[in-house]
Amino acid sequence: MKIKHLLFSLFLLATVQVLVAQTIVGSKHDFSTATWNTSGEICKVCHVPHGAVVLASAPLWSHTLSTATYTVYSSPTTNAGTPAGTIGQPSASTKLCLSCHDNTVAVGGTTFIGTVGSPVGYANTGIDLSNDHPVSFTYDAALVALDPGLKPVTALSGIGTGTIASSMLFAGKMECASCHNVHNGAGIAHLLVKTNAASALCLTCHIK
Numbered sequence: 321m322k323i324k325h326l327l328f329s330l331f332l333l334a335t336v337q338v339l340v341a342q343t344i345v346g347s348k349h350d351f352s353t354a355t356w357n358t359s360g361e362i363c364k365v366c367h368v369p370h371g372a373v374v375l376a377s378a379p380l381w382s383h384t385l386s387t388a389t390y391t392v393y394s395s396p397t398t399n400a401g402t403p404a405g406t407i408g409q410p411s412a413s414t415k416l417c418l419s420c421h422d423n424t425v426a427v428g429g430t431t432f433i434g435t436v437g438s439p440v441g442y443a444n445t446g447i448d449l450s451n452d453h454p455v456s457f458t459y460d461a462a463l464v465a466l467d468p469g470l471k472p473v474t475a476l477s478g479i480g481t482g483t484i485a486s487s488m489l490f491a492g493k494m495e496c497a498s499c500h501n502v503h504n505g506a507g508i509a510h511l512l513v514k515t516n517a518a519s520a521l522c523l524t525c526h527i528k
Protein backbone atom coordinates (compact mmCIF):
# COMPACT_ATOMS: atom_id res chain seq x y z
CA MET A 321 0.00 0.00 0.00
CA LYS A 322 2.72 2.42 1.10
CA ILE A 323 4.80 1.67 -1.98
CA LYS A 324 1.74 2.24 -4.13
CA HIS A 325 1.22 5.63 -2.47
CA LEU A 326 4.87 6.51 -2.93
CA LEU A 327 4.76 5.51 -6.60
CA PHE A 328 1.58 7.53 -7.07
CA SER A 329 3.16 10.59 -5.41
CA LEU A 330 6.20 10.23 -7.64
CA PHE A 331 3.91 9.96 -10.65
CA LEU A 332 2.04 13.12 -9.60
CA LEU A 333 5.33 14.92 -9.04
CA ALA A 334 6.55 13.90 -12.49
CA THR A 335 3.27 15.04 -14.06
CA VAL A 336 3.47 18.43 -12.34
CA GLN A 337 7.08 18.74 -13.48
CA VAL A 338 6.03 18.05 -17.07
CA LEU A 339 3.23 20.62 -16.83
CA VAL A 340 5.48 23.41 -15.61
CA ALA A 341 8.70 22.60 -17.43
CA GLN A 342 7.78 22.15 -21.11
CA THR A 343 10.20 23.81 -23.47
CA ILE A 344 11.37 23.66 -27.05
CA VAL A 345 13.97 21.01 -26.13
CA GLY A 346 13.08 17.73 -27.85
CA SER A 347 10.03 19.26 -29.59
CA LYS A 348 9.48 19.30 -33.35
CA HIS A 349 11.23 22.69 -33.36
CA ASP A 350 14.42 21.36 -31.78
CA PHE A 351 16.71 20.97 -34.81
CA SER A 352 19.92 20.71 -32.77
CA THR A 353 20.57 17.16 -34.03
CA ALA A 354 19.58 17.77 -37.70
CA THR A 355 22.40 16.83 -40.05
CA TRP A 356 22.26 20.27 -41.73
CA ASN A 357 22.56 22.07 -38.40
CA THR A 358 26.32 22.37 -38.11
CA SER A 359 25.97 24.68 -35.09
CA GLY A 360 24.29 21.96 -33.01
CA GLU A 361 22.26 24.72 -31.38
CA ILE A 362 18.51 25.07 -30.94
CA CYS A 363 17.77 28.81 -30.97
CA LYS A 364 20.13 29.72 -33.80
CA VAL A 365 17.89 28.16 -36.45
CA CYS A 366 15.41 30.99 -35.75
CA HIS A 367 17.24 33.58 -33.63
CA VAL A 368 20.79 34.91 -33.45
CA PRO A 369 22.34 37.17 -30.83
CA HIS A 370 24.01 39.43 -33.41
CA GLY A 371 23.44 40.52 -36.99
CA ALA A 372 19.77 39.51 -37.04
CA VAL A 373 16.98 40.39 -39.46
CA VAL A 374 15.24 43.36 -37.76
CA LEU A 375 11.55 42.61 -37.27
CA ALA A 376 9.10 43.81 -34.63
CA SER A 377 7.38 40.42 -34.48
CA ALA A 378 10.32 38.33 -33.24
CA PRO A 379 13.41 39.64 -31.61
CA LEU A 380 16.68 38.82 -33.36
CA TRP A 381 15.24 36.73 -36.20
CA SER A 382 17.66 34.66 -38.28
CA HIS A 383 15.65 32.46 -40.65
CA THR A 384 15.45 33.48 -44.31
CA LEU A 385 11.98 34.92 -44.94
CA SER A 386 9.71 33.69 -47.72
CA THR A 387 8.96 36.07 -50.57
CA ALA A 388 5.77 34.25 -51.57
CA THR A 389 2.46 36.02 -52.25
CA TYR A 390 -0.35 34.11 -50.57
CA THR A 391 -3.96 33.38 -51.42
CA VAL A 392 -5.67 34.38 -48.18
CA TYR A 393 -8.88 33.23 -46.47
CA SER A 394 -12.07 34.97 -47.42
CA SER A 395 -15.54 34.98 -45.85
CA PRO A 396 -18.58 37.26 -45.94
CA THR A 397 -17.57 38.81 -42.60
CA THR A 398 -13.93 39.28 -43.40
CA ASN A 399 -14.89 40.79 -46.74
CA ALA A 400 -17.41 43.18 -45.20
CA GLY A 401 -15.19 46.11 -46.03
CA THR A 402 -14.59 47.33 -42.50
CA PRO A 403 -11.02 47.53 -41.29
CA ALA A 404 -11.92 44.88 -38.70
CA GLY A 405 -11.44 41.39 -40.01
CA THR A 406 -10.00 42.42 -43.37
CA ILE A 407 -7.45 39.78 -44.24
CA GLY A 408 -4.34 41.01 -45.97
CA GLN A 409 -1.04 39.28 -46.67
CA PRO A 410 0.35 37.42 -43.62
CA SER A 411 1.90 39.81 -41.12
CA ALA A 412 3.91 39.78 -37.90
CA SER A 413 4.97 36.41 -36.51
CA THR A 414 2.82 34.53 -39.05
CA LYS A 415 5.43 35.52 -41.63
CA LEU A 416 8.03 33.87 -39.44
CA CYS A 417 6.12 30.58 -39.28
CA LEU A 418 5.60 30.70 -43.03
CA SER A 419 9.34 31.18 -43.55
CA CYS A 420 9.39 27.39 -43.05
CA HIS A 421 5.79 26.23 -43.26
CA ASP A 422 4.93 27.52 -46.74
CA ASN A 423 7.47 25.03 -48.08
CA THR A 424 9.35 27.53 -50.25
CA VAL A 425 12.45 28.10 -48.09
CA ALA A 426 14.84 25.43 -46.78
CA VAL A 427 14.39 24.79 -43.06
CA GLY A 428 18.16 25.07 -42.66
CA GLY A 429 18.10 28.35 -44.61
CA THR A 430 19.23 30.58 -41.78
CA THR A 431 21.71 33.34 -42.34
CA PHE A 432 24.22 31.34 -40.30
CA ILE A 433 23.63 27.80 -41.49
CA GLY A 434 23.21 28.51 -45.20
CA THR A 435 20.51 27.30 -47.51
CA VAL A 436 20.98 23.60 -46.90
CA GLY A 437 18.43 21.19 -45.49
CA SER A 438 15.15 20.26 -47.07
CA PRO A 439 11.90 22.22 -46.97
CA VAL A 440 9.18 21.15 -44.55
CA GLY A 441 7.63 18.13 -46.20
CA TYR A 442 5.30 17.70 -43.27
CA ALA A 443 2.16 19.65 -42.49
CA ASN A 444 3.11 22.56 -44.66
CA THR A 445 0.43 25.10 -45.51
CA GLY A 446 1.85 25.91 -48.94
CA ILE A 447 1.16 29.40 -50.25
CA ASP A 448 -2.61 28.84 -50.49
CA LEU A 449 -3.94 29.87 -47.07
CA SER A 450 -7.56 29.98 -48.20
CA ASN A 451 -8.11 26.51 -46.74
CA ASP A 452 -6.48 27.31 -43.39
CA HIS A 453 -7.98 29.09 -40.36
CA PRO A 454 -7.77 32.84 -41.11
CA VAL A 455 -4.79 34.70 -39.63
CA SER A 456 -3.27 38.20 -39.74
CA PHE A 457 -6.49 40.17 -39.25
CA THR A 458 -7.81 42.38 -36.47
CA TYR A 459 -10.17 40.70 -34.00
CA ASP A 460 -11.95 43.42 -32.06
CA ALA A 461 -15.39 44.66 -30.96
CA ALA A 462 -16.20 45.80 -34.51
CA LEU A 463 -15.64 42.26 -35.84
CA VAL A 464 -17.72 40.78 -33.01
CA ALA A 465 -20.54 43.16 -33.98
CA LEU A 466 -20.39 41.74 -37.52
CA ASP A 467 -20.21 38.14 -36.32
CA PRO A 468 -22.21 37.55 -33.11
CA GLY A 469 -20.87 33.98 -33.03
CA LEU A 470 -17.59 35.37 -31.73
CA LYS A 471 -16.83 36.01 -28.07
CA PRO A 472 -15.75 39.52 -27.08
CA VAL A 473 -11.97 39.79 -26.88
CA THR A 474 -12.35 40.68 -23.20
CA ALA A 475 -13.55 37.11 -22.47
CA LEU A 476 -11.16 34.96 -20.42
CA SER A 477 -9.01 32.65 -22.55
CA GLY A 478 -8.22 30.02 -19.93
CA ILE A 479 -4.52 30.67 -20.54
CA GLY A 480 -3.28 31.80 -17.16
CA THR A 481 -5.52 34.66 -16.06
CA GLY A 482 -5.46 36.25 -19.52
CA THR A 483 -8.24 37.37 -21.83
CA ILE A 484 -8.42 36.53 -25.54
CA ALA A 485 -6.93 39.97 -26.24
CA SER A 486 -4.09 39.75 -23.74
CA SER A 487 -3.07 36.12 -24.19
CA MET A 488 -3.96 35.20 -27.78
CA LEU A 489 -3.82 38.31 -29.94
CA PHE A 490 -0.74 40.13 -31.19
CA ALA A 491 -1.20 43.87 -31.72
CA GLY A 492 -4.92 43.03 -31.73
CA LYS A 493 -4.56 40.44 -34.49
CA MET A 494 -5.05 36.70 -34.86
CA GLU A 495 -1.79 35.02 -35.93
CA CYS A 496 -0.57 31.42 -36.09
CA ALA A 497 0.75 32.03 -32.56
CA SER A 498 -2.81 32.70 -31.32
CA CYS A 499 -3.27 28.93 -31.36
CA HIS A 500 0.33 27.64 -31.38
CA ASN A 501 3.26 28.07 -29.03
CA VAL A 502 6.35 27.79 -31.19
CA HIS A 503 8.53 27.05 -28.15
CA ASN A 504 6.21 24.29 -26.90
CA GLY A 505 5.64 26.29 -23.72
CA ALA A 506 2.33 24.65 -22.87
CA GLY A 507 3.61 21.17 -23.73
CA ILE A 508 0.41 20.25 -25.58
CA ALA A 509 0.22 18.12 -28.76
CA HIS A 510 0.59 20.08 -32.03
CA LEU A 511 2.29 22.84 -29.99
CA LEU A 512 -1.13 24.25 -29.08
CA VAL A 513 -1.45 27.13 -26.60
CA LYS A 514 -4.18 25.24 -24.73
CA THR A 515 -5.80 21.84 -25.00
CA ASN A 516 -8.27 21.27 -27.80
CA ALA A 517 -9.96 18.36 -26.00
CA ALA A 518 -13.71 18.68 -26.61
CA SER A 519 -12.70 21.60 -28.89
CA ALA A 520 -11.79 23.76 -25.90
CA LEU A 521 -9.41 25.83 -28.04
CA CYS A 522 -12.07 26.59 -30.67
CA LEU A 523 -14.72 27.33 -28.03
CA THR A 524 -12.42 29.93 -26.49
CA CYS A 525 -13.41 32.36 -29.26
CA HIS A 526 -16.41 30.79 -30.99
CA ILE A 527 -19.88 30.57 -29.44
CA LYS A 528 -21.15 27.37 -31.02
Ligand code: HEC
Nearest residue numbers: 344349362363365366367377378379413416417497502503
Ligand atom coordinates in the same frame (compact mmCIF):
# COMPACT_ATOMS: atom_id res chain seq x y z
C1 HEC B 1 11.50 27.22 -35.02
C2 HEC B 1 11.83 28.59 -34.78
C3 HEC B 1 12.20 29.03 -33.38
C4 HEC B 1 13.15 28.49 -32.56
C5 HEC B 1 14.04 27.30 -32.82
C6 HEC B 1 13.19 29.35 -31.40
N1 HEC B 1 12.27 30.35 -31.52
FE1 HEC B 1 11.99 31.94 -30.26
N2 HEC B 1 10.51 32.68 -31.46
C7 HEC B 1 10.12 32.12 -32.65
C8 HEC B 1 9.01 32.88 -33.18
C9 HEC B 1 8.26 32.57 -34.48
C10 HEC B 1 8.76 33.93 -32.27
C11 HEC B 1 7.69 35.01 -32.38
C12 HEC B 1 6.32 34.46 -32.11
C13 HEC B 1 6.01 34.24 -30.69
O1 HEC B 1 6.49 34.98 -29.82
O2 HEC B 1 5.25 33.30 -30.41
C14 HEC B 1 9.74 33.80 -31.21
C15 HEC B 1 9.85 34.66 -30.12
C16 HEC B 1 10.85 34.56 -29.16
C17 HEC B 1 11.02 35.50 -28.07
C18 HEC B 1 10.19 36.75 -27.81
C19 HEC B 1 8.79 36.45 -27.40
C20 HEC B 1 8.72 35.60 -26.18
O3 HEC B 1 8.17 34.48 -26.30
O4 HEC B 1 9.26 35.96 -25.13
C21 HEC B 1 12.09 35.06 -27.32
C22 HEC B 1 12.68 35.71 -26.09
C23 HEC B 1 12.57 33.83 -27.94
N3 HEC B 1 11.79 33.56 -29.05
C24 HEC B 1 13.62 33.09 -27.49
C25 HEC B 1 14.03 31.84 -28.00
C26 HEC B 1 15.11 31.02 -27.44
C27 HEC B 1 15.93 31.39 -26.22
C28 HEC B 1 15.22 29.90 -28.23
C29 HEC B 1 16.12 28.69 -28.05
C30 HEC B 1 16.05 28.02 -26.75
C31 HEC B 1 14.21 30.05 -29.28
N4 HEC B 1 13.50 31.20 -29.08
C32 HEC B 1 14.03 29.15 -30.32
C33 HEC B 1 10.67 31.02 -33.25
C34 HEC B 1 11.65 30.20 -32.73
Ligand code: HEC
Nearest residue numbers: 348365366383416417420427440442496497500502510511
Ligand atom coordinates in the same frame (compact mmCIF):
# COMPACT_ATOMS: atom_id res chain seq x y z
C1 HEC C 1 12.99 27.01 -38.88
C2 HEC C 1 11.79 26.57 -39.55
C3 HEC C 1 10.47 26.65 -38.79
C4 HEC C 1 9.86 27.76 -38.28
C5 HEC C 1 10.35 29.19 -38.29
C6 HEC C 1 8.60 27.30 -37.71
N1 HEC C 1 8.48 25.94 -37.87
FE1 HEC C 1 6.98 24.77 -37.21
N2 HEC C 1 7.97 23.09 -37.83
C7 HEC C 1 9.09 23.09 -38.64
C8 HEC C 1 9.40 21.73 -39.05
C9 HEC C 1 10.56 21.31 -39.95
C10 HEC C 1 8.41 20.91 -38.45
C11 HEC C 1 8.25 19.41 -38.60
C12 HEC C 1 9.27 18.69 -37.79
C13 HEC C 1 9.18 17.19 -37.94
O1 HEC C 1 8.27 16.66 -38.58
O2 HEC C 1 10.05 16.55 -37.39
C14 HEC C 1 7.54 21.80 -37.69
C15 HEC C 1 6.46 21.37 -36.94
C16 HEC C 1 5.46 22.22 -36.48
C17 HEC C 1 4.24 21.79 -35.86
C18 HEC C 1 3.82 20.35 -35.56
C19 HEC C 1 4.23 20.03 -34.15
C20 HEC C 1 3.91 18.64 -33.70
O3 HEC C 1 4.29 18.34 -32.54
O4 HEC C 1 3.34 17.85 -34.46
C21 HEC C 1 3.50 22.91 -35.60
C22 HEC C 1 2.13 22.97 -34.99
C23 HEC C 1 4.29 24.04 -36.04
N3 HEC C 1 5.47 23.59 -36.55
C24 HEC C 1 3.85 25.35 -35.98
C25 HEC C 1 4.67 26.46 -36.19
C26 HEC C 1 4.28 27.84 -35.92
C27 HEC C 1 2.91 28.26 -35.47
C28 HEC C 1 5.36 28.62 -36.20
C29 HEC C 1 5.48 30.12 -36.01
C30 HEC C 1 5.02 30.70 -34.73
C31 HEC C 1 6.42 27.73 -36.67
N4 HEC C 1 5.96 26.44 -36.64
C32 HEC C 1 7.68 28.14 -37.10
C33 HEC C 1 9.84 24.21 -38.97
C34 HEC C 1 9.60 25.51 -38.56
Ligand code: HEC
Nearest residue numbers: 414417418421443444445453454455495496498499510516
Ligand atom coordinates in the same frame (compact mmCIF):
# COMPACT_ATOMS: atom_id res chain seq x y z
C1 HEC D 1 -7.46 28.80 -34.85
C2 HEC D 1 -6.36 28.07 -34.37
C3 HEC D 1 -5.20 27.82 -35.30
C4 HEC D 1 -4.52 28.74 -36.06
C5 HEC D 1 -4.77 30.22 -36.19
C6 HEC D 1 -3.44 28.00 -36.70
N1 HEC D 1 -3.48 26.68 -36.33
FE1 HEC D 1 -2.17 25.23 -36.86
N2 HEC D 1 -3.27 23.84 -35.89
C7 HEC D 1 -4.37 24.11 -35.09
C8 HEC D 1 -4.84 22.88 -34.48
C9 HEC D 1 -6.01 22.75 -33.54
C10 HEC D 1 -3.98 21.86 -34.95
C11 HEC D 1 -4.02 20.39 -34.56
C12 HEC D 1 -4.35 19.50 -35.72
C13 HEC D 1 -5.78 19.45 -36.05
O1 HEC D 1 -6.63 19.60 -35.17
O2 HEC D 1 -6.08 19.22 -37.25
C14 HEC D 1 -3.00 22.50 -35.82
C15 HEC D 1 -1.97 21.83 -36.49
C16 HEC D 1 -0.92 22.46 -37.14
C17 HEC D 1 0.26 21.79 -37.68
C18 HEC D 1 0.59 20.33 -37.52
C19 HEC D 1 -0.27 19.44 -38.34
C20 HEC D 1 -0.30 18.07 -37.78
O3 HEC D 1 -0.88 17.21 -38.46
O4 HEC D 1 0.21 17.84 -36.66
C21 HEC D 1 1.04 22.74 -38.25
C22 HEC D 1 2.39 22.54 -38.93
C23 HEC D 1 0.35 24.00 -38.10
N3 HEC D 1 -0.84 23.79 -37.41
C24 HEC D 1 0.85 25.21 -38.54
C25 HEC D 1 0.15 26.42 -38.50
C26 HEC D 1 0.60 27.64 -39.12
C27 HEC D 1 1.90 27.80 -39.89
C28 HEC D 1 -0.36 28.58 -38.88
C29 HEC D 1 -0.43 29.99 -39.40
C30 HEC D 1 -0.35 30.15 -40.85
C31 HEC D 1 -1.39 27.94 -38.06
N4 HEC D 1 -1.04 26.63 -37.85
C32 HEC D 1 -2.52 28.59 -37.56
C33 HEC D 1 -4.92 25.36 -34.88
C34 HEC D 1 -4.54 26.54 -35.49
Ligand code: HEC
Nearest residue numbers: 394395396397398454459467470488498499521522524525
Ligand atom coordinates in the same frame (compact mmCIF):
# COMPACT_ATOMS: atom_id res chain seq x y z
C1 HEC E 1 -8.25 33.20 -30.68
C2 HEC E 1 -9.61 33.10 -31.21
C3 HEC E 1 -9.99 31.96 -32.09
C4 HEC E 1 -9.73 30.62 -31.93
C5 HEC E 1 -8.96 29.97 -30.81
C6 HEC E 1 -10.36 29.94 -33.02
N1 HEC E 1 -10.96 30.84 -33.84
FE1 HEC E 1 -11.96 30.43 -35.57
N2 HEC E 1 -12.08 32.39 -35.97
C7 HEC E 1 -11.76 33.41 -35.11
C8 HEC E 1 -12.06 34.66 -35.74
C9 HEC E 1 -11.87 36.03 -35.09
C10 HEC E 1 -12.56 34.38 -37.03
C11 HEC E 1 -13.05 35.36 -38.12
C12 HEC E 1 -14.52 35.44 -37.92
C13 HEC E 1 -15.34 35.89 -39.05
O1 HEC E 1 -14.88 35.93 -40.19
O2 HEC E 1 -16.51 36.17 -38.78
C14 HEC E 1 -12.56 32.93 -37.15
C15 HEC E 1 -13.01 32.23 -38.25
C16 HEC E 1 -13.30 30.88 -38.24
C17 HEC E 1 -14.05 30.19 -39.27
C18 HEC E 1 -14.55 30.81 -40.57
C19 HEC E 1 -15.83 31.55 -40.39
C20 HEC E 1 -16.32 32.16 -41.69
O3 HEC E 1 -17.28 32.92 -41.60
O4 HEC E 1 -15.77 31.91 -42.77
C21 HEC E 1 -14.19 28.90 -38.86
C22 HEC E 1 -14.95 27.78 -39.57
C23 HEC E 1 -13.48 28.77 -37.61
N3 HEC E 1 -12.97 30.00 -37.25
C24 HEC E 1 -13.33 27.61 -36.89
C25 HEC E 1 -12.47 27.46 -35.82
C26 HEC E 1 -12.09 26.18 -35.26
C27 HEC E 1 -12.59 24.84 -35.73
C28 HEC E 1 -11.24 26.45 -34.23
C29 HEC E 1 -10.51 25.48 -33.36
C30 HEC E 1 -9.57 24.59 -34.06
C31 HEC E 1 -11.11 27.90 -34.14
N4 HEC E 1 -11.87 28.47 -35.13
C32 HEC E 1 -10.36 28.57 -33.20
C33 HEC E 1 -11.21 33.27 -33.86
C34 HEC E 1 -10.77 32.09 -33.32
